[in-house]
Amino acid sequence: xxxxxxxxxxxxxxxxxxxxxxxxxxxxxxxxxxxxxxxxxxxxxxxxxxxxxxxxxxxxxxxxxxxxxxxxxxxxxxxxxxxxxxxxxxxxxxxxxxxxxxxxxxxxxxxxxxxxxxxxxxxxxxxxxxxxxxxxxxxxxxxxxxxxxxxxxxxxxxxxxxxxxxxxxxxxxxxxxxxxxxxxxxxxxxxxxxxxxxxxxxxxxxxxxxxxxxxxxxxxxxxxxxxxxxxxxxxxxxxxxxxxxxxxxxxxxxxxxxxxxxxxxxxxxxxxxxxxxxxxxxxxxxxxxxxxxxxxxxxxxxxxxxxxxxxxxxxxxxxxxxxxxxxxxxxxxxxxxxxxxxxxxxxxxxx
Amino acid sequence: xxxxxxxxxxxxxxxxxxxxxxxxxxxxxxxxxxxxxxxxxxxxxxxxxxxxxxxxxxxxxxxxxxxxxxxxxxxxxxxxxxxxxxxxxxxxxxxxxxxxxxxxxxxxxxxxxxxxxxxxxxxxxxxxxxxxxxxxxxxxxxxxxxxxxxxxxxxxxxxxxxxxxxxxxxxxxxxxxxxxxxxxxxxxxxxxxxxxxxxxxxxxxxxxxxxxxxxxxxxxxxxxxxxxxxxxxxxxxxxxxxxxxxxxxxxxxxxxxxxxxxxxxxxxxxxxxxxxxxxxxxxxxxxxxxxxxxxxxxxxxxxxxxxxxxxxxxxxxxxxxxxxxxxxxxxxxxxxxxxxxxxxxxxxxxx
Numbered sequence: 200x201x202x203x204x205x206x207x208x209x210x211x212x213x214x215x216x217x218x219x220x221x222x223x224x225x226x227x228x229x230x231x232x233x234x235x236x237x238x239x240x241x242x243x244x245x246x247x248x249x250x251x252x253x254x255x256x257x258x259x260x261x262x263x264x265x266x267x268x269x270x271x272x273x274x275x276x277x278x279x280x281x282x283x284x285x286x287x288x289x290x291x292x293x294x295x296x297x298x299x300x301x302x303x304x305x306x307x308x309x310x311x312x313x314x315x316x317x318x319x320x321x322x323x324x325x326x327x328x329x330x331x332x333x334x335x336x337x338x339x340x341x342x343x344x345x346x347x348x349x350x351x352x353x354x355x356x357x358x359x360x361x362x363x364x365x366x367x368x369x370x371x372x373x374x375x376x377x378x379x380x381x382x383x384x385x386x387x388x389x390x391x392x393x394x395x396x397x398x399x400x401x402x403x404x405x406x407x408x409x410x411x412x413x414x415x416x417x418x419x420x421x422x423x424x425x426x427x428x429x430x431x432x433x434x435x436x437x438x439x440x441x442x443x444x445x446x447x448x449x450x451x452x453x454x455x456x457x458x459x460x461x462x463x464x465x466x467x468x469x470x471x472x473x474x475x476x477x478x479x480x481x482x483x484x485x486x487x488x489x490x491x492x493x494x495x496x497x498x499x500x501x502x503x504x505x506x507x508x509x510x511x512x513x514x515x516x517x518x519x520x521x522x523x524x525x526x527x528x529x530x531x532x533x534x535x536x537x538x539x540x541x542x543x544x545x546x547x548x549x550x
Numbered sequence: 551x552x553x554x555x556x557x558x559x560x561x562x563x564x565x566x567x568x569x570x571x572x573x574x575x576x577x578x579x580x581x582x583x584x585x586x587x588x589x590x591x592x593x594x595x596x597x598x599x600x601x602x603x604x605x606x607x608x609x610x611x612x613x614x615x616x617x618x619x620x621x622x623x624x625x626x627x628x629x630x631x632x633x634x635x636x637x638x639x640x641x642x643x644x645x646x647x648x649x650x651x652x653x654x655x656x657x658x659x660x661x662x663x664x665x666x667x668x669x670x671x672x673x674x675x676x677x678x679x680x681x682x683x684x685x686x687x688x689x690x691x692x693x694x695x696x697x698x699x700x701x702x703x704x705x706x707x708x709x710x711x712x713x714x715x716x717x718x719x720x721x722x723x724x725x726x727x728x729x730x731x732x733x734x735x736x737x738x739x740x741x742x743x744x745x746x747x748x749x750x751x752x753x754x755x756x757x758x759x760x761x762x763x764x765x766x767x768x769x770x771x772x773x774x775x776x777x778x779x780x781x782x783x784x785x786x787x788x789x790x791x792x793x794x795x796x797x798x799x800x801x802x803x804x805x806x807x808x809x810x811x812x813x814x815x816x817x818x819x820x821x822x823x824x825x826x827x828x829x830x831x832x833x834x835x836x837x838x839x840x841x842x843x844x845x846x847x848x849x850x851x852x853x854x855x856x857x858x859x860x861x862x863x864x865x866x867x868x869x870x871x872x873x874x875x876x877x878x879x880x881x882x883x884x885x886x887x888x889x890x891x892x893x894x895x896x897x898x899x900x901x
Contacts (some may be wrong), residue, residue, distance in 0.1 A: 201695075203727050203751065204784070205649040213787030216610050223606065234605045246601045246797065253766035253801065255574065258758070259567050263661070266799035283634055283790060290789050298556040311791045319788040346554075376554050397773050400554065415796035426552035428611040433555070436564030438641050439634060445766035446797050447598065450604065538856035 207321060214315040217380045219519050227541055229532040230518040232383070232493050234468070238450060239460040242413065245453035249446045257445035259436075264361040264448045267455040268420055270393050277425045280432060281451075283442045283502075285382060285406040285419025290316050291434040292346070292421075293391070296376045297322035302345035306335060308525055310350045310380060313540035329356075333487055333495075335366040346417060350380040352388045355520060356529040357489025359388035366391075369398050378402045383491035384409035385465045386472070392422050399424040402431075409492055410465050416447040418490045435446075468492050472533045482550060494531045501550060503527040509549045515542055565649045565666040567868075568869050577891055580883040581869040583734070585763040585819070589801060590811040593764065597802035600797045608796035610787075615799045618806040619771055623743050628776045631783060632802075634793045636733060636757040636770025641667050642785040643697070643753060643772075647727045648673035653696035653773060657686060659876055661701045661731060680875075684838055684846075688715040692722035701731040703739045706871060706881040708840025710739035717742075720749050727778070729753045734842035736761035736816045737823070743773050750775040753782075760843055761816050762805045767798040780791050793849075819843050823884045833901060845882045852901060854878040860900045866893055 211270040217231035237243070243297050261281040269276040282288035293316040297303045302323040317324040327339050333356045340347050347368065351357040354447045381403055391403050393520055407413035417431045421431065437441060454461065475494060484496040497503055506520035507529050518530040531542065553612040568582035588594070612632040620627040633639035644667040648654045653674040656664045668675040678690050684707045691698055698719065703710040720728050730742045732754055742754050754776040759765035772782065786793060805812065826845060827837055849853055858870035858880050869881040882893065 200784075201750070201775070201781050203647050203778065204781040205646060205652065207649050208646070209786065211784060211788055213784050214791060216607075216791045218605060219609055221613065228606075231607055233607060236605060237602055238604050243601050247598050247605075249766070250597045250797075250801070251588055253589050253597075254587060254763035255579075256567075256570060256582055256584060256765040257768065258570055260570075262572065268588070283795075284783075284792060286790050295556060295559070296554050298558050301556065315788050319785070348687075389860045399552070412605035412608040414792075415600070417608065417795040424552070430552050430555040433559065433564050434670070436558050436566075437562055439664050440565060441635060441768055442638070442763075444634075444768040444795065444798060446601075447795060450601070452708065452723075467604055534659060 201373055211318050212315070214312045218516065220516065221464045226514055226516045227534065227538050228516050229534055229538065229542065230516040232409055232532045233414050234409060234464065234492070235534040235538060236412050236464045238412040239457040241455050241457040242450040242453035246416070246446045247449035249449035253445055255445070257441050257443060257448060259440040261443055261448055264443070264451050267452050271455050271458065272422060274395060274422050278395060278422050278428060280421050280428050280435065281443050282419045282421070284408065284417045285404040285421070286312060287442060288376070288404050288419055288421045288431065289380065291318070291431045292376070292378050293317060293322065294318045295430045295434050296346045297325045299323065303348060304340065304343045304345040305348040306353065308333060308356065308522070310354045313348050334358055335360055337367050343372055343375050346375060347372060347377045348380065349377070350382065351391070352383045352490040354491065355493070355518070355525070355528070356382065356487045356495050357383070357491040357493055358487050359490040360396070362389040362391055367395060369394065369401050372400060376400050376402060378404065380404050382406045383409055385461070386449065387490035395424065396455045399426065402427055406455060407451055410461055412464070413450055413454060416450050418443065418447050418451050452549055468533050473535055474536070475533065475539045475543070482543070482546055492533045494533065495528055496530070496531060497527040498550065503529050506549065510545055513545045515545050534545065556620045562669050563633045563666070565663045569867065571867065576887065577865055577867045578889050579867050580889065580893065581867040582883055583760055584765050585760060585815065585843070586885040586889065587763050587815045589763045590805050590808040592808040593801040593804035595769070597754070597797045597801035600800035604796055607798070608792050608794060608799060610791040611621065612794055612799055616803050617796070618803050622659045622806050623773060624818070625746060625773050627838055629773050629779060630748060631772050631779050631786065632794045633770045633772070635759065635768045636731065636755040637663060638793060639755050639770055639772045639782065640729070640731065642782045642876065643729050644668060644671045646672065646785050647697045655691065655696040656699040657704065659684060659873070661705045661708065664699050673724060678779065685709055686711055688718050691719045694723055694726050698724065698728045699724060699725060699731065700728070701733065703734045703841040705734065706844070706845050706869070706876070706879070707838045708734070708842040708843040708844055709838050713740040713745070717745060720745065720752050723751060727751050727753060729755065731755050733757045734760060736812070737843045738820055738841035746773045746775065750777065753778055757898045758802055758805060758838055763815070764801055764805060767801050769794065769798050769802050819884050822887055822890055825887070826884065826894070828892045831892070833897055843883065846879055847882060848878040848880070849901065854880050857900065861896055864896045866896050
């Protein structure tokens with residue numbers, strides 16, 4: 200820290216993204232929930248065509264991309280905002296809808312960035328612990344007296360709430376915003392996007408990083424009531440109106456025009472997840488009921504940290520969180536069948 | 551604005567980017583200082599190759615890109631940070647280095663986003679008016695008692711300070727940060743990047759949007775003392791660690807490996823600017839001495855707004871700022887010789 204750094208950030212501890220090894224070819228990389236499949240050929244084609252025009256600014260309104268999203272998700276284009284990943288939009292939401300009088304409200308075990316967004320935006324936050332089985336008790340979020348952030352499915356547990364449970368939270372917070380972060384929704388959970396047409400206090404964020412194989416392109420979006428989108432755009436246009444580059448906008452449109460590809464990949468990942476879950480159970484692992492493209496697992500006979508370290512030595516990278524309550528767990532991205540076989544083989548040797 | 555929007559932003563008026571017409575082919579577009587030349591073939595090639603790997607996250611540390619920048623600009627990789635455009639990094643600087651006790655300090659006529667960044671980050675700002683001839687008086691920035699932001703060349707005037715003048719400002723602000731925004735430096739001004747090796751209170755930002763024809767790819771960077779880079783990274787990693795996508799990182803590396811292309815394009819744009827300046831003078835225009843890829847011009851017989859509107863009707867888009875002191879001026883991007891001929895022809899008809 201330099202002597203010039205504002206003391207207002209003295210408590211700020213940045214988010215630590217999952218390890219990105221310099222030489223990725225050395226690892227079976229199951230640590231950052233990337234898709235094992237390449238982006239849709241149509242996404243690649245549209246992106247490639249956009250490159251030669253990058254001397255011109257990208258469309259700051261993402262007009263065509265928002266129209267394509269609106270079409271697929273059954274909302275109006277005025278109900279959509281795009282971001283440089285969904286983190287971008289989540290940060291806008293912490294900024295726009297939280298302040299000294301309106302804390303952020305989220306679970307103790309959830310996406311680790313929520314706490315950082317709150318600290319960065321210097322807003323208070325209220326933590327609601329998950330139950331012992333890592334599930335959320337919806338009624339604990341009723342009348343939250345703050346802006347609620349729920350990852351659904353939750354990370355790193357993979358456990359999903361039903362739309363009915365979330366609708367209960369929304370209905371019981373008429374004076375609060377509820378943000379549902381659906382980064383992993385395409386792998387078996389129900390989406391709350393249709394509810395954004397019914398409630399003026401709901402924001403649903405999604406990402407192209409997981410099911411759409413575009414993590415490296417950085418694209419996320421949110422749907423919400425038009426007025427909430429206006430507020431999010433006020434923040435976006437006060438920080439970086441050109442937040443989504445033109446190649447990524449083109450890739451996003453290509454991906455949306457190739458829905459079958461995404462659906463097929465998600466189906467395959469779900470199948471592989473379920474097979475892997477069975478194999479892990481045979482090895483004695485204790486698992487949550489994941490609706491995501493990852494598995495959250497602990498073993499009664501070996502610590503989470505040891506499993507993580509020994510797998511890394513063997514060239515398999517998974518994610519270990521050195522955090523209360525979950526230190527014995529690891530989060531394992533669902534890759535290809537071959538990658539998961541290698542994982543199981545290595546675990547058999549370790550245990 | 552929704553009823554949920556935090557009152558802390560009640561005064562916030564977002565930045566308005568230059569008009570991006572839906573159908574760009576209808577206009578000769580001289581309003582957002584884009585390059586008339588496509589990105590370097592090498593930038594395009596590297597970007598195209600990166601697309602097929604976008605299922606993986608981009609390198610959050612921009613390791614290879616920072617190394618390439620360090621190599622070209624003669625600094626260490628640890629002295630470089632990359633951003634989603636240089637706006638991204640300027641916003642980080644307002645956030646990291648300004649607060650209630652440390653106002654932002656900038657000119658009355660300069661890049662319009664500085665005021666928005668200050669308002670968004672809720673930090674006070676001190677305005678130092680340009681002299682009547684739109685030049686900066688360097689000594690007015692001595693002992694600024696705040697974080698100084700200077701666009702060099704300045705926008706929308708195009709007028710540059712010498713490195714010596716800026717070094718005077720840096721030396722006379724040992725307890726303040728000086729941020730030099732060199733978005734347009736490649737078109738004839740002197741860069742302060744070498745000074746970042748000498749002073750621990752200097753940050754220099756640059757962009758790939760202008761001279762490197764990559765506005766649509768969104769890439770900017772800053773060089774500074776290592777400790778200042780650490781502070782900027784604390785902000786980056788608390789908002790969006792994957793701020794630069796992988797295709798853009800690849801395009802940036804390609805551009806840096808093809809310096810001749812950038813240098814050739816800048817030379818051509820400077821030549822076209824100087825020719826256009828002569829033509830405009832013949833038509834009676836009053837011009838600033840621009841070292842940028844734009845011209846700032848007023849005409850004694852016709853208002854800036856009228857010239858802007860009449861040119862737009864004729865399919866030539868330039869930028870008019872409805873702001874005190876410069877309302878009679880227009881900012882005209884330097885395009886190709888053909889585009890500038892069309893501009894002059896249309897102006898001859900209008901006047």
